[in-house]
Amino acid sequence: MLDITFIRENIALVKQGMINKGEKNSEVVDLVLQKDEEWRSVVTQLDRLRAEGNKKAKQIGVLMGQGKKEEAQKLIKETGDNKEEVKELEAKLTTLQAERDDLLYQIPNVPDESVPVGHTEDDNQVFKTWGKPAKDEWLQPHWDIAAEKKWIDFDRGSKVTGAGFPFYVGQMARLQRALINFFLNEAVENGFTEIQAPYFVNEDSARGTGQIPDKEDMMYTIPRDGFFAIPTAEVPVTNFHRDEILAMDELPIYYTAYTPCWRREAGSYGKDVRGLNRLHQFDKVELVKFVHPDTSDSELETLREYAESLLEKLNLPYRTLLMCTGDMGFTQTKKYDLEVWSPGQQRWLEVSSCSNFGSFQARRMQLRYKNEKGKTEMVHTLNGSGLALPRIVASILETYQTEAGDVIVPEVLKPFMGSDKI
């Protein structure tokens, strides 16, 4: 969420940000300010009353200590009416605060000024392209290759769990393990600390990174225990430092974590869900950064460059998109998407999303640091995929297939695969 003081001082900016992100109800900005004013006036009233009550209670204490019971009794009688009023105001304050926060949660993060204004994916800017997308006639989509070699078993996955939960068999399972190892090793060599995280999180964590209330429907739930199956490692890893105040010399902090990810993906259909394009369970190596506010802009660029380097090492053609305001999401100030080329489908597939959240997540999580002057301030958080596996697997199968029907192992994965062919 945004800082209410920031909103108060930047009304036009926040509203314009909402409009640019495609949020229609920018009048919530006015509503939240109105609520906030009401809230503050009640706080002032309540504080004054409580101060009075505290003073009397203290006096009573002193009198009791001196054994002046009658005088104390007299004072006790006086406190009665005050009490009722305090209770009333407290209830009012709680309500106002809930209403204010509710509105506050509806206001998205303000896009960075370098982000192109636009409404649909057509307005995203191609920031970079790398490699030459293969276009040969004979190229097959990965689902045909995988079926032929019995590498991925979608049918048994459906039987055992449901659609979108495939089995990976034999060399395909090994290829996934190879990718996970490759990605983790690379991340660690680039200064990220490896973390193994819980696969379920509680409600506070889901709220901390903004899945609740914004994207609640994307997650699988374990109602009996109040847990959510993580849709990305971002959730547990970013919440790792929730409710903490970090020392400035601890920053920046870089983490990487491999986890499975679960997403309900309600409403998806058609070519988007074919093969490995969109699954309910998939594997991903995630990257998370906690940084000083002054550095988050440059940290986003190095995060993007790192993610790009993985695709380059795998020798997979890709392009990087700078997402426009309308296509970037609620919590981000700026976001890049990396899309790998799928020769068998002749289309781009998103394999990484690198985002700067500014202090938006940190404020929800009360994740702060002590700055130069000893004042506590919100840190900035960033994250990116490094990388998501299924579409990489798809792209490898399609890119590294030969006309003879083999699939060659990418050079950097050979040490992990123990063979030249899959």
Place this chain on the structure above:
RNA sequence: GGAGGGAUGGCAGAGUGGUCGAAUGCGGCGGUCUUGAAAACCGUUGAGGCUUCACGGUCUCCGGGGGUUCGAAUCCCUCUCCCUCCGCCA
């Protein structure tokens, strides 16, 4: 799953109804001393809100939530987490 014991400031650890937001020690920061450092000594040192140009004033927070009371870190209820023992177990 059963029985019992806990949760206090960065850490350790007092505090069982009344000037307690909290003793004391350690750590941190500043200073004195020193060529420098250490030791010693002195001072300082939680977070957040409201208000104020500022000085300041004031409120809230002793795991979370609720209650009793004029007054709660202290009493009651409840939840969560941790520890010990038993059971089960990868």
